[in-house]
Amino acid sequence: xxxxxxxxxxxxxxxxxxxxxxxxxxxxxxxxxxxxxxxxxxxxxxxxxxxxxxxxxxxxxxxxxxxxxxxxxxxxxxxxxxxxxxxxxxxxxxxxxxxxxxxxxxxxxxxxxxxxxxxxxxxxxxxxxxxxxxxxxxxxxxxxxxxxxxxxxxxxxxxxxxxxxxxxxxxxxxxxxxxxxxxxxxxxxxxxxxxxxxxxxxxxxxxxxxxxxxxxxxxxxxxxxxxxxxxxxxxxxxxxxxxxxxxxxxxxxxxxxxxxxxxxxxxxxxxxxxxxxxxxxxxxxxxxxxxxxxxxxxxxxxxxxxxxxxxxxxxxxxxxxxxxxxxxxxxxxxxxxxxxxxxxxxxxxxxxxxxxxxxxxxxxxxxxxxxxxxxxxxxxxxxxxxxxxxxxxxxxxxxxxxxxxxxxxxxxxxx
Numbered sequence: 001x002x003x004x005x006x007x008x009x010x011x012x013x014x015x016x017x018x019x020x021x022x023x024x025x026x027x028x029x030x031x032x033x034x035x036x037x038x039x040x041x042x043x044x045x046x047x048x049x050x051x052x053x054x055x056x057x058x059x060x061x062x063x064x065x066x067x068x069x070x071x072x073x074x075x076x077x078x079x080x081x082x083x084x085x086x087x088x089x090x091x092x093x094x095x096x097x098x099x100x101x102x103x104x105x106x107x108x109x110x111x112x113x114x115x116x117x118x119x120x121x122x123x124x125x126x127x128x129x130x131x132x133x134x135x136x137x138x139x140x141x142x143x144x145x146x147x148x149x150x151x152x153x154x155x156x157x158x159x160x161x162x163x164x165x166x167x168x169x170x171x172x173x174x175x176x177x178x179x180x181x182x183x184x185x186x187x188x189x190x191x192x193x194x195x196x197x198x199x200x201x202x203x204x205x206x207x208x209x210x211x212x213x214x215x216x217x218x219x220x221x222x223x224x225x226x227x228x229x230x231x232x233x234x235x236x237x238x239x240x241x242x243x244x245x246x247x248x249x250x251x252x253x254x255x256x257x258x259x260x261x262x263x264x265x266x267x268x269x270x271x272x273x274x275x276x277x278x279x280x281x282x283x284x285x286x287x288x289x290x291x292x293x294x295x296x297x298x299x300x301x302x303x304x305x306x307x308x309x310x311x312x313x314x315x316x317x318x319x320x321x322x323x324x325x326x327x328x329x330x331x332x333x334x335x336x337x338x339x340x341x342x343x344x345x346x347x348x349x350x351x352x353x354x355x356x357x358x359x360x361x362x363x364x365x366x367x368x369x370x371x372x373x374x375x376x377x378x379x380x381x382x383x384x385x386x387x388x389x390x391x392x393x394x395x396x397x398x399x400x401x402x403x404x405x406x407x408x409x410x411x412x413x414x415x
Contacts, residue, residue, distance in 0.1 A: 001024045001025070001249040001250055001414070002024070002025045002027075002247075002248050002249045002250075003019050003024050003025065003026050003027070003248060003249065003250050003251075003252060003414070004027050004029065004241070004243045004246070004248040004250070004251045004252070005019070005026060005027070005028045005029070005252045005254050006029050006231050006243070006251065006252070006253050006254060006255050006259075006260075006263065007028075007029075007030060007037065007253065007254035007255035007256075007259075007389075008028050008029075008030035008032075008035040008036075008037070008211065008215070008225065008227070008254075009035070009036060009037020009038065009039070009040075009211075009254060009255075009389070009403065010036065010037060010039055010067075010210065010211070010400050010403045010404060011037075011254045011388045011389045011390065011403035011404065011406055011407045012028060012030070012037075012252075012254030012255070012388075012407070013028070013035065013210070013211055013214040013215070013218075014066075014070055014214075014388075014403070014404045014407035014408070015252055015254055015388055015407035015410060015411055016028050016214070016218055016223065016225075017070060017073055017074060017214055017217065017218065018407060018408060018411045019411055019414075020218060020221050020223055021073070022411065025223070026218065026223045026224070027223070027224045027226070027246075027248070028218070028223070028224065028225040028226065029226050029229045029231055029243065030225070030226065030227050030228070030229060031228070031229065031230035031231070031255075031259075032227070032228070033227055033228050034207065034227070035207065035211035035212065035214075035215055035225075035227070036055075036206055036207055036210075036211040037256070037403075038055065038056075038256075038363055038365070038366055038367075039054075039055070039056075039058055039206050039400055040054070040055050040206055040207060040211065041053065041054055041055070041205040041206050041207035041208070042054070042055055042361070044290075044358075044359045046358050046359065051323075051358075051359075052205045052207075053205070053290060053323075053359065053361070054202075054205060054206045054288070055206075055288075055361055055363050056286050056287075056288045056327070056361060056363050056366060057288050057311075057313050057325040057327050058202060058206060058400070059168070059199055059200065059201055059202075059301075060082065060199075060200035060201075060202070060400060060401070061087075061189055061196070061197060061198060061199060061200060062084070062189070062192075062195040062196045062197060062198035062200060063188045063189045063192045063196040063197070063401070064200070064399075064400065064401040064404075065401075066401060066404045066405050066408060067210075067400055067401050067404045070210065070214075070404055071209070071210055071213075073217075074210065074213040074214045074216075074217040075213055075217065076209065076210060076213050078200070080203070081202065081203055081204050081208075081209055082200040082201065082202055082203060082209075083200070083201045083202075083203055083300060083317070083318055084195070084198050084199070084200055085198060085199045085201065085300065085301075086098065086099045086100060086101050086107070086197070086198055086199070087099045087111070087189075087197045087198065087199055088199065088299065088301065089160065089161060089164055089165065089303050090116070090299075090302065090303060091160075091302060091303055091304070091305055092297065092298070092299075092302045092304075092312075092349070092350055094116055095116050095117035095160075096115060096116060096117065096160045096161075096303060097111050097112065097115040097118075097160065097161055098111060098114075098115075099111035099197060100114075102194075103194045104190055104191050104192075104193070104194065104196065104197070105190070105191065107190075107194075107197065108130065108190050108197075109127070112126050112127055112130075113127075115160075117156075118156060118157075118160075119154075119156075121154060122154045122156050122157050125152075125153050125154050125157060126153065126157050126161065129150065129153060130186075130190075133183055133186065134191075138183040138184065138186060138187035139180070139183065140179050140180055140183060141180075142178075142180055142372060142373040143372045143373050144178075144179040144180065144372060145174070145175060145176060145177060145178070145179055145372055146162065146166050146170075146174040146175075146177040146178070146179050146182045147174045147175045147177075148179065149179035149182070149183070150162045150174070158174075159305075160303070162174060164303050164310055164311070165182075166182055167310055167329040167330065168310070168311070168329065169182065169185045169397060169399070170182060170185070170367075170370040170397040170398075171284050171286060171329050171330060171366060171367040171370070171397070171398060172284060172330065172369050172370045172371065172397075173330055176369065176371055177370055177371065177372075178370050178371055178372045178373075178374065178397075179372065180372070181370050181395070181396070181397050184395045184396065185396070185397065199301065201300055201301065201313070201318060202318070203318045203319055231243055231244055231263060232244055232266070233263070233266040233267075234251060234263050234264070234266055234267040234385070235266075235267060235268075236267060236268075236269060236382075236384075239384070240384070241267075241384055241385060249384070250384050250385075250386070250414050251384065251385050251386075252386050252387070252388060252410055252411075252414070253381070253385070253386070253387045253388070253389075254387075254388050254389060254407065255389070256365070256389065256391075257278045257281055257368075257377065257389065257391045258278070258365075260278065260387050260389070261275055261278040261279060264278075264381055264385075267382070267385065269381070269382040269385065270382070271381050271382055274377050274378060274381050274387075277375050277376060277377040277378075278377045278391075280375075281368045281369075281376070281377075281391060282368065282369040282371075283364070283365035283366070283367065283368055283369065284329070284330050284365075284366060284367055284368070284369050285330070285331045285362055285363060285364045285365070285366055286327065286328065286329055286330075286331060286362075286363050286366035286367070287308075287327075287328040287331035287335070287338050287342075287360060287361070287362045287363075288325055288326065288327055288328070288360070288361050288363075289309070289325070289326040289328070289338065289339050289342040289343070289357060289360045290323045290324070290325055290326075290357070290358040290359050290360070290361070291323065291324050291326065291342075291343060291346065291355050291356060291357050291358055292322070292323060292324070292355070292356050292358055293324060293346075293352040293354050293355045293356070294354055295350075295351075295352055295354070296314060296316055297312070297314035297317075297324070297350070299314070299317070300313060300314055300317035300318060301313050301314075304326075304345065304349055305349060306345050306348070306349050307341070307345070308328045308331065308332075308333075308338060308341050308342060308345070309326040309327060309328045309342050309345055309346075310327060310328065310329055311326070311327045312324055312325065312326050312327070312346065312350070313325040313327070323358060324346070324352075324355070326342045326345075326346060328342065331362065335360050335362050338360065338362070339357050339360040342357075342360075343355055343356070343357055366398070367390065367397065367398030367399075368390070368391050368398050370397040370398065375393075376391060376392055376393040376394070377391065377392055377393065378392065378393050379392055379393070379406065379409055379410050379413055380413060386410045386413060386414065387410065388403070388406040388407045388409070388410035389403055389406055390402040390403040390406065392406045392410075394406055394409070
């Protein structure tokens with residue numbers, strides 16, 4: 001088939017690679033000048049030099065099997081591009097939970113029993129809760145929030161395990177986040193085989209991790225990738241579709257939900273339910289504050305106790321530019337306010353008296369709010385017209401793996 005893919009984010013490029021491998025002719029149309037969507041690289045000038053940064057400090061996990069396979073398909077070796085570490089939610093002073101490098105469930109058991117600063121009641125309560133969740137098949141009522149699921153757990157367990165894990169995985173506060181999706185993430189990471197819960201921290205900018213190699217791979221296969229090409233309208237033409245007048249057998253919308261909804265409306269097809277669900281999605285911002293300090297942190301990543309940032313990354317451990325990256329999930333306030341608060345937090349909590357800001361990046365619609373019983377838009381919009389992206393119906397929250405898997409599923413329904 002002759003396939004048009006609108007969007008060169010992770011979902012769109014994943015679909016383009018999969019379609020190419022299946023023998024289809026592909027044209028990728030991207031409105032921006034740079035690929036990657038909401039997981040991309042940006043260039044920032046600082047102190048007379050150009051820094052290639054990410055629009056937000058991202059982290060993958062070992063359970064991202066489809067993403068890792070996709071990287072290999074375009075010539076990227078995950079072992080070289082990613083720093084693999086066992087799950088570690090400890091504070092800078094070492095207090096908290098960290099899993100050892102063992103097969104599940106022994107890694108989680110050892111991590112909970114060895115959590116520093118936790119009392120025996122804290123450890124027993126989390127072990128009892130995880131056992132209950134496992135016996136229930138990691139399922140719960142769709143309307144349940146993470147806070148309701150974990151009601152009764154000690155405050156230390158909530159603050160040091162549940163809340164940071166929920167924010168990092170779902171980018172939604174525990175009081176508003178879907179417990180069903182949270183449990184699915186726990187199941188696939190903690191029980192998904194050895195290494196499933198490992199943290200995979202990029203050693204390279206996000207653009208070099210997949211989008212740029214994917215484009216080079218596609219072009220080497222004779223496929224067309226057109227940047228700076230915003231699609232204005234879709235039109236049905238018998239069994240085909242026209243994208244700004246150009247005919248295609250199938251069209252795959254791999255752009256953000258609001259942009260996909262705009263294009264669906266130009267097509268005039270009967271897609272009221274799909275549009276209503278797309279329009280109803282709410283989005284959460286993520287702020288990343290990049291800063292400098294002469295002090296090297298003891299680990300590549302540490303959880304933070306205060307607010308507003310939940311995690312800090314020391315990129316010197318990654319062989320990069322020596323910057324610290326502070327991540328504020330579900331961020332509230334202006335860029336200037338958040339930057340001031342994070343710098344004050346870093347100086348106080350990490351003892352970094354010389355901490356200075358470099359740049360603060362706010363991704364205003366980083367992920368959809370992963371709330372209970374959320375009805376997400378489906379893959380199929382109309383005959384020959386489909387959608388993919390982290391927001392479409394599926395078991396995962398707004399993650400890179402969710403986007404990649406949606407692309408795989410969308411291709412399976414194109415025939």
